[in-house]
Amino acid sequence: MAVFVALGAFLMTLVGGWTAQHVTDRRHLVLGLAGGLMLGVVGLDLLPEALSAAGGEVFGVPAALLLFVAGFLVAHLVERLLAVRRTAHGAHEPPGPGPAHGEPHGEFHEGGAVAGGRIPQVGLTAAAAMVGHSLMDGVAIGAAFQVGGGMGAAVAIAVITHDFADGFNTYTLTSLYGNARRRAVAMLVADALAPVVGAASTLLFTLPEQPLGAYLGFFGGVLLYLAAAEILPEAHHEHPARSTLLFTIGGVAFIWLVVGVAG
Template sequence: MAVLVSLLAFLMTLVGGLAAMKVRDNRHLVLGLAGGLMLGVVAFDLIPESLEMTRHSPFGVPLPMIGFAAGFLLLHVVEQAVAIHRAHEHEYAPHVHAHAHGQGGGGSAGLLAASALVAHSLMDGISIGLGFQSGTEVGIFVALAVIAHDFADGFNTVTAASLNRGDRRPAVALLFADALAPIAGAALGTLVKVPDAVLGPYLGLFAGVLLYLSAAEILPEAHSVHPRVMTLAATGLGLTAVLFIVGLAG
């Protein structure tokens, strides 16, 4: 039952990814919307959920928030290691990336974040499986919550994997991996129990990765050369959409 229900998550993820691929002429709006969706997922979903899962507080700080800071720092270190940015602090526009001059590795941060989205979708699938272990009603409710935000997951996976890249093949591959992940997770969730003490810090880590990508990569790129009013509106729409979805799921 859990695996069958996860097929809906598979379809919703593909729809979100295909939607991101179709919008080429309005890339700044797509990036603005994606940035808002990511901020919303971090603020309204991942952080609250991770804090509910574990109460451990080393040094008086909730463990998921330590994971959050580690995820943010991890992506920053990766970005610096591959030398994505060459802009100086006083250069606010346009936003220049190393890949624009033919240097490889410019999309590594985006690929890392897209891979994290795949891992998150796997955990979503495991949650579906565990929900059905607790009962059919619980399993259906968890599945509906996962399906509700899988459109955003597919959209963000394609956007992140395509960032700073002309080749769409990695984005397509990661989109299919992201779509299949809930199915694999649902199958695993019927067999393996993941303790909240592990899942909570992971969600915090993932939230930090998403926040860095949104704030340091996607939103600056969206605002680099295009009119900012519509881009800001798209970002606000993304935030509002996630808030609405989380409210319905809750």
């Protein structure tokens, strides 16, 4: 049953990625929506689940929150290390806006950088983290069905609905950093398959609750960094429009609705 339900997550992820591909002429709105969806997923879904599941405190601070901060710092460190590596290899042009409309992504320059100072490895790393998250989504579905049918259905509704955001964000994150379209599509397909694989894996084992909560806390910190330090500033770089802000708020509101319905 869990694997069958995970197929719904597979389809919803592809729908999200397809949506991201077909709105390139409104790139700032895409990024604004993606940032809102990511903020909503972190603040309204991942972090509450992590706090509930991880349990325990370390020097008076919930372990999930410590891992949340650690995830944020690790994401920042990885991006800085990649930026230093790019500079050391001779790519000295200053960061600028992303590719203009009609300009192909993935146009590499000296040192592995792309036009506009984007670092493709950052996008691939972020997308790989999204794939890992989707794998754990599938594990969560399977683990919930191990508890009971009602719990499994509730978790499945939440996962399938927010997998639209996962697919949308996976494609957007990969392409935003200058990766070619084929790479973005490959990461999208991997993200779509991940929950099915995760759900199938629970047929072989029972997942302890605390490691799952710890993972959710850490991954929430990574997503918050990407949303606050990368996606949203890029969305407002060329188009500081009110509509972009409204799309961001709409993304958060959508996740709130999903969490409310699932709860």
